[in-house]
Amino acid sequence: MKYLKGALDTTDFESVIKKxxxxxxxxxxxxxxxxxxxxxxxxxxxxxxIRHGLNPTKPLGKRHKFKHKDxxxxxxxxxxxxxxxxxxxxxxxxxxxxxxxxxxxxxxGSYGERDKSQIRRLLIFLTDYQPGQFLxxxxxxxxxxxxxxxxxxxxxxxxxxxxxxxHTRVMLRLTGVVSEKYESFxxxxxx
Amino acid sequence: MYKFxxxxxxxxxxxxxxxQTFSEDIGPHYLRAPLFRVVGDWxxxxxxxxxxxxxxxxxxxxxxxxxxxxxxxRYVEGHLEDSSPLLGKITKALPFAKSRSLVHIQKPxxxxxxxxxxxxxNGFWDYLGEEKNKKLARLMIMLDDWAPGQVMMFGxxxxxxxxxxxxxxxxxxDIPHGTANxxxxxxxxxxxxxxxxxxxxxxxxxxxxxxxxx
Numbered sequence: 001m002k003y004l005k006g007a008l009d010t011t012d013f014e015s016v017i018k019k020x021x022x023x024x025x026x027x028x029x030x031x032x033x034x035x036x037x038x039x040x041x042x043x044x045x046x047x048x049x050i051r052h053g054l055n056p057t058k059p060l061g062k063r064h065k066f067k068h069k070d071x072x073x074x075x076x077x078x079x080x081x082x083x084x085x086x087x088x089x090x091x092x093x094x095x096x097x098x099x100x101x102x103x104x105x106x107x108x109g110s111y112g113e114r115d116k117s118q119i120r121r122l123l124i125f126l127t128d129y130q131p132g133q134f135l136x137x138x139x140x141x142x143x144x145x146x147x148x149x150x151x152x153x154x155x156x157x158x159x160x161x162x163x164x165x166x167h168t169r170v171m172l173r174l175t176g177v178v179s180e181k182y183e184s185f186x187x188x189x190x191x
Numbered sequence: 192m193y194k195f196x197x198x199x200x201x202x203x204x205x206x207x208x209x210x211q212t213f214s215e216d217i218g219p220h221y222l223r224a225p226l227f228r229v230v231g232d233w234x235x236x237x238x239x240x241x242x243x244x245x246x247x248x249x250x251x252x253x254x255x256x257x258x259x260x261x262x263x264x265r266y267v268e269g270h271l272e273d274s275s276p277l278l279g280k281i282t283k284a285l286p287f288a289k290s291r292s293l294v295h296i297q298k299p300x301x302x303x304x305x306x307x308x309x310x311x312x313n314g315f316w317d318y319l320g321e322e323k324n325k326k327l328a329r330l331m332i333m334l335d336d337w338a339p340g341q342v343m344m345f346g347x348x349x350x351x352x353x354x355x356x357x358x359x360x361x362x363x364x365d366i367p368h369g370t371a372n373x374x375x376x377x378x379x380x381x382x383x384x385x386x387x388x389x390x391x392x393x394x395x396x397x398x399x400x401x402x403x404x405x
Contacts, residue, residue, distance in 0.1 A: 051375075054300045098258035100302060100373045103340035131213045132305035132369045134342045134349075141342060141349045143215070160340045162371035164302045166196045166257075 001137045001154040007189040008082075009148035012075045013126040017170055019073060020092045024062035040109030048102045061095040061163075076172065084185050085120060085176025092126075094170045095133075095163045103136075103160035111175045120182060122152035124172040132165030152186065197253045200367070203307035207365035213347035219395075221366050222345045225357035226330070227394050229284060231405040233277050235335035235355065238379045240269035240294050248313065254306040266297040271381065278381060281332060284405045285358075286394060287385025291315055297341075297370060297378040305344065305369035312384055319386070324364060328391060331359040332381040340374025360395070 037043055049056040066072045068080045068088050080088055089111055095101070108119045125145045135142040137151065137159040163169055176182075204211060209221065245262050255262055271278055271292040282292045291312050297303075316323045331343075333353045343350040343359075346366040350359065361368065372378050385391075394401060 049300075053298075058300075096258055097304065098260045098264075098302065100300060100371060102299065103374045131347055131367070132344060134344070134371050134373070136340060136342065136351075136373075139352075141351055143347075143349065158339060160373040162302050162342070162373045164304045164344070164369040164371050166200075166305065 001140070001157055002152050002186060002190055003142075004150040004152065004186070004189040005191045006146065006148055007150045007185075008079045008124060009146070011079050011148060013147045013170075016073050016075050016092070016172075017126060020064055020094070020170065023064040023072075024092070024094055025064065026059035026061070027063050040107040042109065044104060044107055044109075048104060054102075059099065060101045061093055061099045063094075064092045066090050066092070079124070080174065082185060083122065083174060084179050084181030085122075085174055086179050088174055088176035091173045091175075092170065093173055094168050095161060096168050097163050097166055100162035101160055103158055105156050105158050106154075108175065114177065118177050119175060120153055120178045121173065121175045122150050124174070125149045126170040126172060127167070130165040130167040130169070132163065133167070133169050134162045134164065136160055150189070199250050199253050199309075200305075200307055203250070203309055204367060207307065207362075209346060209362075209365045209367070215347050215349075217346040217348045217366070221362045222348060223360040223395070224345075224348075224350050225353070225400055226360040227358050227401045227403055228354065229281055229332060229356040229358060229405060230402045231281065231356065233281070233334070235379060237277065238275050238294070238296065238334055240267050240274045240296060242269055242273035243267060244269050244273065246270075246293060246313070248309075250309040251306065255304050257304060260302075260304070264301055265303040266295040266301055269294050278334075280405050281381060282383055284403050285330065285332075285383060285385060286388050286390040286403075287328075287383070288388050290383050290385030292381050292383040295380050295382055297372040297380075299340070299372050299375055299377070302371035302373075303369050305367050307367050308363040316384070326386055327384055328360060328387045329363045329382065329384045331361070332383065333357045333359065334379040334381065335377075338374045338376045338378070341370075341372050341376075341378045343370045344368060 129145045138157045274294040336355045337353045345361050345368045
């Protein structure tokens, strides 16, 4: 897992959050209209919940999917272009107080049938860290992030999150295919 | 964006003497993790609460009631006397003159929101009078090794990677704290409040982690 401090600190995230709020919906990954059991992410999410006696209808948080340059979040267009992933899947996601995402590995199933070795995923923080917001990636507990900080390239590293704070945590998740531009963005921003 | 801040949380936070910086560097006055370690051969998989009991009052309810959560979403809770008998051996070894213990088993998918504790055992310690603040201490005895996805927070400090038997001391009256289990295994602990003894104060004064064998 890589941490890019302040990589996108000039983006107007407050404006993005204002537009996101009315669009945000509680949903499971890949379960926008039906429970698609062809999708490995959906199967994993369902089995995790059921294995632990949890209610699979309990949401992980809210989501809003959009496409690069579709006019919904123009503030993010430049940032996404700068990052340089090709075929970029864009999801704004929030974790409201009391929500959690169980310890898991990403299967990248929602990204479709592609060569998984070429898929990269990033999370861009849109809100400040607040005490009680728990993010664990591998052995690391993250904290003190700022809007514009990025975590990326964790591959199959296990991770999970919970929000025991009083504040909603908002992130932009990008998933796409690696490119030279992307590699160069990571290299120039890694701390 | 949504912000949930129960008035009682702020009120209690302002009543305590914590500086509210939420810095990761929190002084030993507030937190010692661990203060000492209880060493024994108990089997964590055998720990059970036979009769559940919610001991918390309205102050806790108010701080936990968010997005549909309630007291039952924090952990499985019971009195020590209503839990696995093997745990009595642990609490007897603690450096307290008199103590009161609860067992908390936090299941995967449960969390206790960041909160402040208001009470001192619902009247149990009232005979100590105004001095109870100084005469009592609280410990969490971790009954199993840490597993990924289990996190506790005291002030601004995350606690994880604990060992079975670790006794975590914290000033519950002063620092906000919260826990979550987004892992795959139960997180059992004993939470004990007790009257401090000279032995307890000695442990607080020393830096090294003493082992108490049972």
